[in-house]
Amino acid sequence: MTRPFHPDDLHRIRQVTDVRWHPDGDRVAYVVGWADRETDANRSELRLASVSTGEDRPLSRGHLAAQPIWSPDGRRLAYSSTAEPKTPPQLHVLDVGGGEPAVLTDRPDGVRDVVWLGDDELLVIAPVRPEHQDGADDEELGRRIRVITELDYRLDGAGFTHDRRAQLHRVGLDGEVTPLTDHPKGVGQPVVSADGSRVALAIGDHDRLLAGRVAVLDLTSGDLEVVEDDPGDWIPFVWHGDALVVIGVIDNGQVGLAHLGVLDAGARTVRRVDADDVSRAAIGGPRRAILHDDAVYVPASRRARVHVDRVDLATGDGETIVGGTRCADAFDVRSDGAVIAAVATPTRPAELVLVTADGERTLTDLNPWLDEIELGAVEEVLVPSTDDVEVQAWVVRPPASAPDVGAPGPGLIYVHGGPLATYGARFFDEFQVAAACGYTVIGGNPRGADGFGTEWARAIVDGRMGQPDWDDVQALADHLTGLPEVDDGRVGIGGGSYGGWMTGWAIGHTDRFGAALIERAVTNWETMCSTADFTYLFAPLYLGVHDVGDVEELRRQSPVHHLDGATTPTLVLHSESDLRCPIEQGEQMFVGLKRRGVDVTFARVPGEGHELTRSGKPSRRIDRFELVHGFYADHLGGGRVGDPPAGG
Numbered sequence: 308m309t310r311p312f313h314p315d316d317l318h319r320i321r322q323v324t325d326v327r328w329h330p331d332g333d334r335v336a337y338v339v340g341w342a343d344r345e346t347d348a349n350r351s352e353l354r355l356a357s358v359s360t361g362e363d364r365p366l367s368r369g370h371l372a373a374q375p376i377w378s379p380d381g382r383r384l385a386y387s388s389t390a391e392p393k394t395p396p397q398l399h400v401l402d403v404g405g406g407e408p409a410v411l412t413d414r415p416d417g418v419r420d421v422v423w424l425g426d427d428e429l430l431v432i433a434p435v436r437p438e439h440q441d442g443a444d445d446e447e448l449g450r451r452i453r454v455i456t457e458l459d460y461r462l463d464g465a466g467f468t469h470d471r472r473a474q475l476h477r478v479g480l481d482g483e484v485t486p487l488t489d490h491p492k493g494v495g496q497p498v499v500s501a502d503g504s505r506v507a508l509a510i511g512d513h514d515r516l517l518a519g520r521v522a523v524l525d526l527t528s529g530d531l532e533v534v535e536d537d538p539g540d541w542i543p544f545v546w547h548g549d550a551l552v553v554i555g556v557i558d559n560g561q562v563g564l565a566h567l568g569v570l571d572a573g574a575r576t577v578r579r580v581d582a583d584d585v586s587r588a589a590i591g592g593p594r595r596a597i598l599h600d601d602a603v604y605v606p607a608s609r610r611a612r613v614h615v616d617r618v619d620l621a622t623g624d625g626e627t628i629v630g631g632t633r634c635a636d637a638f639d640v641r642s643d644g645a646v647i648a649a650v651a652t653p654t655r656p657a658e659l660v661l662v663t664a665d666g667e668r669t670l671t672d673l674n675p676w677l678d679e680i681e682l683g684a685v686e687e688v689l690v691p692s693t694d695d696v697e698v699q700a701w702v703v704r705p706p707a708s709a710p711d712v713g714a715p716g717p718g719l720i721y722v723h724g725g726p727l728a729t730y731g732a733r734f735f736d737e738f739q740v741a742a743a744c745g746y747t748v749i750g751g752n753p754r755g756a757d758g759f760g761t762e763w764a765r766a767i768v769d770g771r772m773g774q775p776d777w778d779d780v781q782a783l784a785d786h787l788t789g790l791p792e793v794d795d796g797r798v799g800i801g802g803g804s805y806g807g808w809m810t811g812w813a814i815g816h817t818d819r820f821g822a823a824l825i826e827r828a829v830t831n832w833e834t835m836c837s838t839a840d841f842t843y844l845f846a847p848l849y850l851g852v853h854d855v856g857d858v859e860e861l862r863r864q865s866p867v868h869h870l871d872g873a874t875t876p877t878l879v880l881h882s883e884s885d886l887r888c889p890i891e892q893g894e895q896m897f898v899g900l901k902r903r904g905v906d907v908t909f910a911r912v913p914g915e916g917h918e919l920t921r922s923g924k925p926s927r928r929i930d931r932f933e934l935v936h937g938f939y940a941d942h943l944g945g946g947r948v949g950d951p952p953a954g955g
Contacts, residue, residue, distance in 0.1 A: 309681040311708045311743030314932035315951035316680070317736060317925055318344040321673035322656035323649035324351065325373065325637045330381040332641050333359050336366065337649070337659055338373060339673065342925035346370070348392035349922055353384070355403070356670060358647075358661060363671070366401060367408070370394075374419070380426045387418055398431055398478055411482045416471055422497050424526075429478045430497050430506065434471035435486065459511075462840050463886035463917045468493075475508065475524065487524060488531060494522070498543045498551070507534075507543035507551050521553060521570060534572040541568065541577055544596035545603065547620060552596050552603050553577060554587045562727065562768050562848050564588070564761055567596070567605055567618060580623045584760040585609050585616075597640045604628065604640045608758035611687075611699055611731050615646055615662075629662050632687070634733040651733035653685040653701065681706035683742025687732075690751065692782035694775065699759070700751030700783055701730055703738040704792065709745045710946035717797040717821075717943040718747045718787045722780060724804030726755035726772075726849075727764055737920070744936050744946040749787045753779030755805075770851035772864055773812050780809060784819065796821065797943045801935075803827045803920065804888060811866030811896055814875040822942035823877045824935060827888050827917055830896040831868070832861040840886040867899045876906040878938040880931070887917035910934055 318341070325338040335358065340351040353367040353375055369388030373396065376385050384403060387396040395417025401408040412418050416434040424430050440448060453467060460469035472493035477485040488494050492511025499506055504526055510533070511519040521535045521543050534551075535541065541555035551570040556563040557579065565588030568577040581587070586608040588594065597604045601621060607614040615629035615638050629635045629648050636657065638648035644664070651657040659671040684704050689697040705712050719741050723730050730750040738748045752759060753776040754766035767776045780800075788795035799822035802810045807828020814823050829835050829842075836846045836855050846852040852860050862868045877900055881893030890911065897909040912931070915923045919931065933948045940947045 309679055309706075309708060310952060311706050312680055312682060312736070312739040313743065313952055314736075314740055314929045314948055316676075317342045317928060319674070319676055320656050320734075320736075322651065322734075323637070323659050323671065323673070324657070325375060326639050326647050326649055326659060327375050327377060328639045328641050328647060329377055330379065332643070332645075333357055335639075335647050335659070335670075336375040336377065336384055337647075338375060342928070344925070346392055347924055347926050349925070353386055356659065358670065361670075367399070369399070371396065372399075374421050376421055376423060378423050378426045382426070385421050385423065385429055387421055389417075398429065400429075400480065409480070409482075411478050411480070412484060418476075419473075420495060420497055422499055424477065424499055425503055427480055430487075430499065431476050431478055432473045432495050432497065433476050434468070434493075435474045435489075436471045440470070458843060459841060461886055466886075472511075475506065487526075487529070490531065492519065496542050496544075498545060500546045507546065509542045521551065523572065534575060535570055535577065536575045537570070537577045539568075539577055541570065542594075543570070544594075545598045547598055547601075547603075549573075552598065552620070554594065554596060554605070560847070562765050564757065564764055567603065569620060580620055581605075581616075581618055581625060586757050588757070595638060597638075599640050599642075599644060604638070604646065606635070606638075608729060608731075610758055611701075611729050611752055612758075613731060613733075615648060617644075629660075629667075632732045634731050635660075636733075653732055654682055654734060656734045681708045683709075683739055683748070685738075688749075688786065690779075690782050690786045692753075692775075693778040696754070696779075698751050698753055698779045698782060700749050700786070701738070702787075702790075703742045703748040703750075705742045705745050705747060709743055711745050715792055715794040716745050716747065717799070717939070717945045718749070718790070718793040718795075719939070719943075720780070720784050720787055720798065720800045721748065721750040722800070722802035722806035722809040723750065723752070723756070724802070724806050725757065726767065726776065726805040727757045728805075729757050731758075740932050740936070740948070741945075744939070744948065746939070746943075746945050747787065747790060747793050749783050751779065751783045753783070768849050768851070770860065770864065772849055773809075776809065777812060777816070780813065781817075797945075799823060799939055799943050801826065804917070805829065807888075808866060812869065814873050814877060815866055815869030815871075818872075818874050820875050822939055823875045824880065824938070825877060825893070825896055826880045827882060827885055827919070828866075828879075828892060828896065829888055830892045830899075831865045833858055833865060834895070835888065835892060836861065838889045838891060842887060867895050870899045870903055870905075873900060873903060873905055876942045878908050878910065878935065880910045880912070880935070882912045882915035882917065882919050882923075884913075884915055885917045908938065 324340045327336045343350040353372045356363040372388040384401045398412040399408040414433045418431040418433045420432040475487040494508040496509040506524045510522045522533045539557045540559040541553040543551045545552045564586040567581045607616045613634035616625045618625040633652045635648040646662040649657040650660040686702045800820045801824030803826040807825045900907040
């Protein structure tokens with residue numbers, strides 16, 4: 308007997324999040340992640356699969372394993388892993404011939420960006436604390452005065468970073484750790500040259516709006532030299548002779564798609580390679596660029612899909628290797644060009660898929676329990692909007708087992724975050740829970756979204772936020788209410804981050820919605836620009852405002868200044884540790900609506916940051932679903948979240 312999807316099913320979802328070929332071309336190390344019920348935390352493990360025999364076994368025993376990478380000779384597998392929830396990840400090395408993994412680091416803030424330097428040494432990125440903090444634990448440091456001199460001094464999910472910039476370290480198999488850089492803004496993304504003598508790095512830069520510049524560290528001399536003066540914002544991914552394959556935006560000072568380029572260190576400029584108007588910064592998994600002969604395999608965010616493209620570095624000609632209505636977020640390439648990828652679809656979390664010249668086959672079946680679940684059917688639609696554009700969207704309809712199916716029922720329109728993001732062709736629990744509660748859902752990619760070209764991405768910059776994108780959201784709402792299965796008097800709207808901004812904008816400009824969910828939202832740019840982690844960058848990038856003193860323009864684009872006449876019952880939901888959109892944003896929206904007599908509820912989530920719905924504590928994610936659908940049920944008449952299924 309089938310049943311609809313339930314929030315408690317979050318514990319049952321398994322998905323591939325990363326994958327690496329062994330040098331033998333048969334074995335594959337891959338990462339499987341899930342929301343663990345026993346520890347009430349997100350977990351992941353490393354597994355080893357054989358393409359030829361189908362043998363598949365676990366490799367790791369830690370709590371949260373990630374970033375697997377084989378030594379060049381294939382004898383060892385390095386990865387980062389945490390011992391238990393809320394502990395920093397450390398470098399582990401496993402001899403695949405047998406034995407327990409060796410833990411090679413014990414850093415107070417953990418390690419990341421693991422790469423091999425030959426067969427017997429590794430490089431890692433690790434935050435470095437100043438000497439005066441030696442011996443002090445986090446509780447003691449939390450009592451000390453923090454002296455801040457730079458804008459980028461904290462980060463959502465990481466906390467304060469101004470006194471622990473990330474640096475490159477060499478790690479021997481005996482556990483000896485040697486620092487290699489001491490850059491005041493930190494470094495990241497290490498890429499080792501073929502001869503092992505140089506390491507390309509992305510470094511911070513005080514004068515750049517976004518991430519920084521590309522530099523090269525000479526491992527013999529220890530010299531770190533910036534090798535590009537390009538106006539873009541680039542990150543190194545792989546060496547190609549003496550050049551570097553990079554991915555980034557062409558103009559550092561403008562909103563733009565991520566493109567593929569080649570950096571000639573002698574010329575100090577980047578030659579853009581891909582001519583296609585496609586984004587290479589696919590969201591959802593590890594960013595990757597893999598050199599194969601004179602071509603590079605790279606992700607392509609294209610009209611709500613994430614594909615894997617092969618691009619000729621000389622001509623820029625490309626072909627799609629992994630395509631279709633799906634998202635290939637992580638992948639690796641074998642010596643013969645075969646691709647192994649983590650592939651998700653709108654009705655299945657990511658599985659391991661092998662793509663060769665002879666075709667493709669799925670190697671894992673991590674979620675057989677979904678065969679017993681009646682999911683909401685997903686349909687892709689194109690919705691006409693203003694300016695003769697069509698907005699791509701997904702409509703998810705309630706399954707037959709949902710409540711009150713058969714008569715016109717309630718509908719929900721969701722707006723994604725970003726705005727340079729996408730509702731992609733992947734399994735989305737938010738939509739399936741709503742469909743299981745009887746809602747017909749539409750989630751679209753209005754102007755400003757990623758993967759639809761540069762013009763689309765930039766359509767809402769320079770003060771135009773809330774104009775063409777608002778036209779598109781209204782068009783999506785028109786499409787939803789025009790469906791025969793939807794009662795146009797029972798339609799709600801919701802979204803998080805930028806989607807929460809749009810929801811706040813909507814209730815200040817129309818009374819057509821019966822309920823609104825404003826989650827982890829931007830509501831007042833006037834304060835947001837000075838209180839968030841790195842989103843002080845949004846004012847010049849999106850709003851056309853280069854001075855926080857330009858309060859008139861900041862207020863014009865802030866939902867809290869458009870609430871006169873607002874009547875929509877609203878749930879404001881915000882995490883108390885959110886540094887991306889600080890909770891004062893939610894507080895302002897709550898107070899603004901309450902003072903105007905609007906039916907508004909303010910839900911504060913302790914102990915979580917901006918990523919609650921994606922990587923928050925599993926129990927809090929489930930509590931959130933119960934809260935949200937209790938609110939929607941009260942105002943739109945949909946179903947509530949019922950008891951967890953027996954045996955789930």
